[in-house]
Amino acid sequence: MTTDELAESLSKELRHLVLLLRRAVAGQPVTSQQYAVLGSLEGGPRRMTELAEEHGVQLPTMTVQINRLEEPGLVARGVDPADARVRTVELTQEGRARLVAVRRSRVAYLGEQLDALTEDEREAISVALPALAKLGRA
Amino acid sequence: MTTDELAESLSKELRHLVLLLRRAVAGQPVTSQQYAVLGSLEGGPRRMTELAEEHGVQLPTMTVQINRLEEPGLVARGVDPADARVRTVELTQEGRARLVAVRRSRVAYLGEQLDALTEDEREAISVALPALAKLGRA
DNA sequence: TCGTCATAGTTAGACAGTCTAACTTAGTCT
DNA sequence: AGACTAAGTTAGACTGTCTAACTATGACGA
Numbered sequence: 001m002t003t004d005e006l007a008e009s010l011s012k013e014l015r016h017l018v019l020l021l022r023r024a025v026a027g028q029p030v031t032s033q034q035y036a037v038l039g040s041l042e043g044g045p046r047r048m049t050e051l052a053e054e055h056g057v058q059l060p061t062m063t064v065q066i067n068r069l070e071e072p073g074l075v076a077r078g079v080d081p082a083d084a085r086v087r088t089v090e091l092t093q094e095g096r097a098r099l100v101a102v103r104r105s106r107v108a109y110l111g112e113q114l115d116a117l118t119e120d121e122r123e124a125i126s127v128a129l130p131a132l133a134k135l136g137r138a
Numbered sequence: 139m140t141t142d143e144l145a146e147s148l149s150k151e152l153r154h155l156v157l158l159l160r161r162a163v164a165g166q167p168v169t170s171q172q173y174a175v176l177g178s179l180e181g182g183p184r185r186m187t188e189l190a191e192e193h194g195v196q197l198p199t200m201t202v203q204i205n206r207l208e209e210p211g212l213v214a215r216g217v218d219p220a221d222a223r224v225r226t227v228e229l230t231q232e233g234r235a236r237l238v239a240v241r242r243s244r245v246a247y248l249g250e251q252l253d254a255l256t257e258d259e260r261e262a263i264s265v266a267l268p269a270l271a272k273l274g275r276a
Numbered sequence: 277t278c279g280t281c282a283t284a285g286t287t288a289g290a291c292a293g294t295c296t297a298a299c300t301t302a303g304t305c306t
Numbered sequence: 307a308g309a310c311t312a313a314g315t316t317a318g319a320c321t322g323t324c325t326a327a328c329t330a331t332g333a334c335g336a
């Protein structure tokens with residue numbers, strides 16, 4: 001398969017996977033984006049700029065998202081003692097619990113889908129993951 | 139790797155791929171969703187209900203999207219002579235041209251990313267694609 | 277044949293996610 | 307001190323999505 005043909009097929013399957021992912025979080029108490037932001041906070045407090053870059057969005061977008069997570073108490077804003085311009089964001093206990101719960105149900109959903117495949121198919125996906133992880137991170 | 143671990147890793151990489159895809163269409167004259175809808179029309183006219191199901195959205199959502207594609211003349215609505223309730227949607231010449239152009243640039247972007255991988259990595263992705271295609275279609 | 281129910285689609289109103297532009301506040305550097 | 311830079315927020319606009327309510331058409335039994 002040429003690189004172009006591969007790009008074509010991959011482009012097609014990515015669209016499919018996006019729809020799959022959407023179903024994986026449908027009906028959850030947090031949206032797909034909120035889940036992703038909570039995930040970024042798991043390792044400890046982060047600054048707004050970092051979060052925006054990591055998620056590939058502009059700073060104002062992240063402000064909005066953090067506002068909506070702060071209102072129900074899933075995250076808390078703090079300040080950086082070394083630089084008063086910087087706002088930090090961290091998970092609350094509630095936010096951490098929510099993250100774990102959503103992750104569990106999301107993984108469970110994907111797990112069900114994977115169970116429907118053959119062992120060889122799962123193996124193929126497993127082998128391809130590192131390559132997919134590298135894509136776009138060049 | 140257990141199925142659960144695989145689900146966990148896949149869940150993580152899917153998030154990454156979503157961001158990659160978003161960059162692939164950033165700045166294009168149609169959004170990612172509009173591109174997907176145009177793609178569904180490539181094989182000929184479709185009915186609204188079909189499109190909504192294929193894209194996993196409610197009918198009103200598709201109405202809105204088709205409205206926005208119809209306004210600049212990329213698609214045209216028609217009727218089904220056999221059932222007056224049914225509206226059909228098809229690509230205009232303009233819409234087809236737009237679709238081809240966007241696909242070209244999207245594939246080019248993914249192609250660049252794939253070029254940055256090793257031959258083995260591309261091969262791994264290629265082998266995994268059929269399995270990914272099957273995911274969620276059980 | 278008519279009344280009832282089902283189907284296809286649109287309209288209206290709401291909210292999340294995203295952007296750019298403009299603003300505020302704080303640090304930096306000469 | 308003054309000018310520039312950096313971090314965030316606010317404001318306004320647009321896309322994408324949903325549910326609820328509506329219109330119009332088709333189907334089917336009494």
